[in-house]
Amino acid sequence: MHIQEFGEMYLETIYILSKKSSSIRSIDVCEYMNYSKPSVSRAVGILKQGGYLEMDSDGYLTLTAAGLEVASKIYERHTTLTDMLIHLGVSEKTAAEDACKMEHDISDESFTAIKRHIEQNNKE
Numbered sequence: 655m656h657i658q659e660f661g662e663m664y665l666e667t668i669y670i671l672s673k674k675s676s677s678i679r680s681i682d683v684c685e686y687m688n689y690s691k692p693s694v695s696r697a698v699g700i701l702k703q704g705g706y707l708e709m710d711s712d713g714y715l716t717l718t719a720a721g722l723e724v725a726s727k728i729y730e731r732h733t734t735l736t737d738m739l740i741h742l743g744v745s746e747k748t749a750a751e752d753a754c755k756m757e758h759d760i761s762d763e764s765f766t767a768i769k770r771h772i773e774q775n776n777k778e
Contacts (some may be wrong), residue, residue, distance in 0.1 A: 659758040662728045663687070664697045665706060668715055669725035678715045731757035731765055737760065738772060 657665075671678045684694045698715065703705040706721035713726050719723055733754050739749035760768075 657706065657724055660697065661701055661704070661706070662724060662758055664694075664701060665717065665721050665725035666728045666732065668707070668717055669703065669722070669729050680712050680715065683715070728757055731760065734765075734769060734772070735760075738768065 664683065667683055668678055669681055671686060678695045680691070680698055681768070683698075684691055687694070696761035698707060698709065701721065702709060704720075706718055706724060708716045708718055710716070711747075732750075735756050736746075736749045738745055739752060744752070746777075
């Protein structure tokens with residue numbers, strides 16, 4: 655199943671929240687993303703059906719292996735692209751906003767090339 659941008663955003667949010675707490679509920683996602691409860695509930699249901707997310711009987715969310723793979727990939731893209739743009743002189747706020755747009759559309763090939771370029775320049 656191909657995951658759409660909205661799904662990547664939810665998974666990335668759950669990944670970020672999981673770095674701060676092991677107990678994540680849909681309400682935490684609502685608050686972090688500033689989305690309504692019905693929107694988050696619908697997204698959680700879709701991500702559960704897709705095998706990216708599990709919810710226990712108490713309502714706690716956990717990324718599956720597939721969900722973790724997608725979330726960590728998007729998070730790496732976001733942080734790498736944000737850092738690169740800041741290094742190029744873009745303000746932190748704009749860099750984060752632009753990285754959020756770019757992270758979902760950039761190809762694996764282009765992102766790998768950007769990472770390689772950054773790593774080579776950091777060695778110098």
